[in-house]
Amino acid sequence: MKEPLKNQTIGFVGLGQMGYPIARTLVQAGFPVRVFDVREERIAPLVALGAIPAACLAEVVEPGGVVISMVPGDTELCQIALNDPGIVRQLGPGGLHLSLSTISPDVVLSLTKYYATQGVALVAATVSGRPEAAATRQLSVYVSGNAAAKDHARPILETIGSTLYDLGPAVESAVVMKLAANYLILAALVAMGSAATFVERHGLERELFLRAMRESVLFQGSAVYAGYGRMIGALDYSDENFSTALGLKDASLIVHEAERLGLKLPVAQQAYDALLAAQAAGHGKQSWAVLAEYAEKILEDHPQRNQ
Amino acid sequence: MKEPLKNQTIGFVGLGQMGYPIARTLVQAGFPVRVFDVREERIAPLVALGAIPAACLAEVVEPGGVVISMVPGDTELCQIALNDPGIVRQLGPGGLHLSLSTISPDVVLSLTKYYATQGVALVAATVSGRPEAAATRQLSVYVSGNAAAKDHARPILETIGSTLYDLGPAVESAVVMKLAANYLILAALVAMGSAATFVERHGLERELFLRAMRESVLFQGSAVYAGYGRMIGALDYSDENFSTALGLKDASLIVHEAERLGLKLPVAQQAYDALLAAQAAGHGKQSWAVLAEYAEKILEDHPQRNQ
Structure with missing residues (x-):
């Protein structure tokens, strides 16, 4: 003992x-x-x-x-x-x-x-x-x-x-669990960014939409949709609690692990590319939620993906 | 008056x-x-x-x-x-x-x-x-x-x-809002399905992972992660409250609207393809969460997408 x-x-x-x-x-x-x-x-x-x-x-x-x-x-x-x-x-x-x-x-x-x-x-x-x-x-x-x-x-x-x-x-199970959890967060960030763009193109306010989502039974209570939703709605990524640099490391681990497994996770790749673009634009210390702003942009930069 | x-x-x-x-x-x-x-x-x-x-x-x-x-x-x-x-x-x-x-x-x-x-x-x-x-x-x-x-x-x-x-x-704003909300749900369903596969390939139980997610501060309280997470964890899509047929209609509206806007929403397309595959396999009356099982499969069927 x-x-x-x-x-x-x-x-x-x-x-x-x-x-x-x-x-x-x-x-x-x-x-x-x-x-x-x-x-x-x-x-x-x-x-x-x-x-x-x-x-x-x-x-x-x-x-x-x-x-x-x-x-x-x-x-x-x-x-x-x-x-x-x-x-x-x-x-x-x-x-x-x-x-x-x-x-x-x-x-x-x-x-x-x-x-x-x-x-x-x-x-x-x-x-x-x-x-x-x-x-x-x-x-x-x-x-x-x-x-x-x-x-x-x-x-x-x-x-x-x-x-x-x-x-x-x-x-390794504990880190697998964490990578899968972070993949869910990345997917939610990409989705919130895209949905915000979708409503904006129709003349609606992104913040109104994201507020309605975190107030609805759909996503109410979730720290991911509440905390990151606020940042994405306000376009304010100054929160340094979990940085783009750290997110990039985790996204890289997820992409690498998916590749090793032969598992296709296009959202993980999209999130990784968006984080890389955000870091290249000088957002390395800001919240990784800034990827929401780049998830669309990196698709525009690679038009062959949707053709 | x-x-x-x-x-x-x-x-x-x-x-x-x-x-x-x-x-x-x-x-x-x-x-x-x-x-x-x-x-x-x-x-x-x-x-x-x-x-x-x-x-x-x-x-x-x-x-x-x-x-x-x-x-x-x-x-x-x-x-x-x-x-x-x-x-x-x-x-x-x-x-x-x-x-x-x-x-x-x-x-x-x-x-x-x-x-x-x-x-x-x-x-x-x-x-x-x-x-x-x-x-x-x-x-x-x-x-x-x-x-x-x-x-x-x-x-x-x-x-x-x-x-x-x-x-x-x-x-049209009310329907735009609803389509954007349903896009967030579709993205969460695709992500939960992919993450469940990811942990399973490492020998972990999908239900344990999805339960841990809905119990964590990350997604706690969200009806989307709780309700659909249970279905995806248990592979039980018998709930008929929101069917694959209805989901297909909504996903089609989202894909069509994104196309009209010139907005790239690959996850919406992936979800649409997965719902179509689920319906073709006879799951039209089951919960649209069944798309979680097809989100990977349809990528396997179209290997050129990741090349």
């Missing part, structure tokens, strides 16, 4: 838009948490709440302990996991790495296999919901991997979200 | 999945309503609640009165409006026809212009929400047309739904 998690210091790497509120929830719930981010200014407010600061990645990890990471994607995860000093070597036998990032199913599987050769468990967990949901513990949490390792991580997972879905032993 | 609507008998034509609960709401609210449908068995239950039966279309219409119609589409509307005996000639000067059907923007505009030459007002109103929402008065109602005629119809419109949106004087 492992030491109860509440008495064991947890390392937390990556204090971004989602990582920060999740780490704060753990600190506020009484977990001893050692926090690290490459941006020093993200650390101090958590230390004020009782977290222990770490000056570098090596300071976060206790041999045989638990490390949580919430980094942007494959590249960053492989860096912190495998570089020297990296999480896997520092954790060593008995250690547990709980990765919350949205990454490639293949990469999480490869990392897990390598980790196993070092006696380290990798558990994948992903979360659905925006930073507000993270701050108010309304996240949905999807977890997959080795059963004993998931049991060990359970107190953490049950603290950070409102609903926990155990997707079984295949470690 | 017109006679108050509550003392004037309203004609109601078309007692289908949506027309029936809307007519019932009006009867229960105390409006004198004369009801007609080509299927006699739809009339009796409303008569039991206090409605007046009509044996034919001519019996529904009082000269200078008000007639509401909820028929499937352009063809049926033009038949009841223009055939002899038709609504427009029977209503005559001062009459009001309130059309609730989802039809072509062009057709509603043409009819309105012709009606005006006969002294008859045509007001277009459309409703968002399934039959359950109609039964519990949770419909969103979009109305457009001549201001005085809309004022006359207002007591009816405020009775049948929970929220009324006045879209201004352009009579």
Whole structure:
């Protein structure tokens, strides 16, 4: 039997838009948490709440302990996991790495296999919901991997979200779930953008239409249609909670995974192209909902697609 | 000033999945309503609640009165409006026809212009929400047309739904709004079907994924993701509330309207093709959500689209 998690210091790497509120929830719930981010200014407010600061990645990890990471994607995860000093070597036998990032199913599987050769468990967990949901513990949490390792991580997972879905032993399942969820969001963004254009061409106000949709029983209550619908209606994408750059990474993972599966997802490709166009136009830091403005444009630029 | 609507008998034509609960709401609210449908068995239950039966279309219409119609589409509307005996000639000067059907923007505009030459007002109103929402008065109602005629119809419109949106004087706006709303639903159905396939190819259960989506803050509360998500998760499309045949009619209107506008809506085309394939496979009476099963298939059948 492992030491109860509440008495064991947890390392937390990556204090971004989602990582920060999740780490704060753990600190506020009484977990001893050692926090690290490459941006020093993200650390101090958590230390004020009782977290222990770490000056570098090596300071976060206790041999045989638990490390949580919430980094942007494959590249960053492989860096912190495998570089020297990296999480896997520092954790060593008995250690547990709980990765919350949205990454490639293949990469999480490869990392897990390598980790196993070092006696380290990798558990994948992903979360659905925006930073507000993270701050108010309304996240949905999807977890997959080795059963004993998931049991060990359970107190953490049950603290950070409102609903926990155990997707079984295949470690990549949690990221598959998240990619599919993000595909639904991308499809909704493309659709809202196109529908807004459709009503505008008839002289109706896009905001009136999108407001009516989020007020109707059709889409009432959905954070996707409410939050992103407001942005698309107001043409205001200044919200930086989930950026075009991050969306581009996720859309790329979805397109790549669909290709690998031989599955045709033209909307994912359209969303990817629109995000790329939005980033090229300088919207990389704005909300990924800005793709709604480019979903039509990129079709106009490639007229052969509809011929 | 017109006679108050509550003392004037309203004609109601078309007692289908949506027309029936809307007519019932009006009867229960105390409006004198004369009801007609080509299927006699739809009339009796409303008569039991206090409605007046009509044996034919001519019996529904009082000269200078008000007639509401909820028929499937352009063809049926033009038949009841223009055939002899038709609504427009029977209503005559001062009459009001309130059309609730989802039809072509062009057709509603043409009819309105012709009606005006006969002294008859045509007001277009459309409703968002399934039959359950109609039964519990949770419909969103979009109305457009001549201001005085809309004022006359207002007591009816405020009775049948929970929220009324006045879209201004352009009579086609109400149907444009409804087509855009249905495009959002079509896009969500295609996306849910594709995402379900995506997770299944990874060995995850489609129902688990779709349940997690409707339980998450992302889509929680939305009748589209809850109701249709259940059908797509369970592969059970036996619900006949909104059929593939009706969906095909709406998708066709959207595709046609997008073409007229020069607007590219590949998802509308994909949904239309999927509905056509579903109907050809014998699913015409089943829920239009069955298109989720065909959205991928029709892409497989046309490999040149992704090349």
